[in-house]
Amino acid sequence: MMGKDDLGLSLSLSSSSHHHQHLPLQLNLMPSSSASGPPPSSPFPCQQTTQWAGLLADSDKRPALEVCGGAVDARSLPLLRGIDVNRAPSSGAAERDSEEDAGVSSPNSTLSSVSGKRAERDTHLGDEHDPDRACSRGISDEEDGDASRKKLRLSKDQSAILEESFKEHNTLNPQQKLALAKQLNLRPRQVEVWFQNRRARTKLKQTEVDCEYLRRCCETLTEENRRLQKEVQELRALKLSPQFYMHMTPPTTLTMCPSCERVSNSTTSTTTTTSTSSPLTNAPAQPMPEHHQFLHRRTIPGPWAPIPLRPFLDAPPQRS
DNA sequence: TAAGTATCTCATATTACGTCA
DNA sequence: GTTGACGTAATATGAGATACT
Numbered sequence: 001m002m003g004k005d006d007l008g009l010s011l012s013l014s015s016s017s018h019h020h021q022h023l024p025l026q027l028n029l030m031p032s033s034s035a036s037g038p039p040p041s042s043p044f045p046c047q048q049t050t051q052w053a054g055l056l057a058d059s060d061k062r063p064a065l066e067v068c069g070g071a072v073d074a075r076s077l078p079l080l081r082g083i084d085v086n087r088a089p090s091s092g093a094a095e096r097d098s099e100e101d102a103g104v105s106s107p108n109s110t111l112s113s114v115s116g117k118r119a120e121r122d123t124h125l126g127d128e129h130d131p132d133r134a135c136s137r138g139i140s141d142e143e144d145g146d147a148s149r150k151k152l153r154l155s156k157d158q159s160a161i162l163e164e165s166f167k168e169h170n171t172l173n174p175q176q177k178l179a180l181a182k183q184l185n186l187r188p189r190q191v192e193v194w195f196q197n198r199r200a201r202t203k204l205k206q207t208e209v210d211c212e213y214l215r216r217c218c219e220t221l222t223e224e225n226r227r228l229q230k231e232v233q234e235l236r237a238l239k240l241s242p243q244f245y246m247h248m249t250p251p252t253t254l255t256m257c258p259s260c261e262r263v264s265n266s267t268t269s270t271t272t273t274t275s276t277s278s279p280l281t282n283a284p285a286q287p288m289p290e291h292h293q294f295l296h297r298r299t300i301p302g303p304w305a306p307i308p309l310r311p312f313l314d315a316p317p318q319r320s
Numbered sequence: 321t322a323a324g325t326a327t328c329t330c331a332t333a334t335t336a337c338g339t340c341a
Numbered sequence: 342g343t344t345g346a347c348g349t350a351a352t353a354t355g356a357g358a359t360a361c362t
Contacts (some may be wrong), residue, residue: 152336153338171329196330196331199330199331200331203332
């Protein structure tokens, strides 16, 4: 049967990769071949991401492309009530955005870690608490009165470029974020949010795939268990038949050696003890090791107790 | 050097908006 | 025109890491 390693089943509860990113509970259910790929310290590696990105591309790309299609945009643009996320932030505001957003990268943060120096950050810490927050809500200078956030659709091209970038690396450093934002005419905060949501969607998809894989494994094991139970019933039925006892050998007790864990038949002569293959491994019987002969000759009372096997297993009936 | 603080970035949950049937 | 489902951009929150005092 499949073991844990066969399934490639591993749980990574917590670890740290190079970007000190949090590593979520990761089910690596890929076959053992893939288990050798991503290092355990990186349960969300680019390799795996790329692998899943390809798998997910179909599922994720569909809504993105359909929703963000030109026709949809053409219809939706009038509904944006004058807000066009795809348009470069206008002139002065755009420049201010691109510069301020270079420092505004997180809702909890006010300035970027491009420099990472607090002194420099402090100089940028103005009276405005979080300018990007207001911008990201789509509240323009003229729409300050509307407190509700505006949801802004990304264009097809923007989504495609973001997807391509995500395939290369599912996390962005500040420089990459800035460059991507500039390329897409988006605020860095928007790029950051997009990547966060994209990672969440990827993980969700993978979780669904993992669940499906586990479900199939469970079905397989259930079927295997059912088959074995049936086999046990058949063997028990054979045991109860009179013919069974006629050909039955004397009671047998198998003993396991503690050192090599081989099973020997204690009913036979100690000098002629046969080495029995493991029922699990089905390994071919091998000659008795030297230490076996020593142990069996001296009948040392050891901790390895005889293993009483079920009668029907001690003397398996002859199958014709 | 250790402790405390500030900041950044992340994952995660949730909200709210846009689209479509 | 309305409505519910769905996708997703945006927000809120907490945690870990890092730099600094």
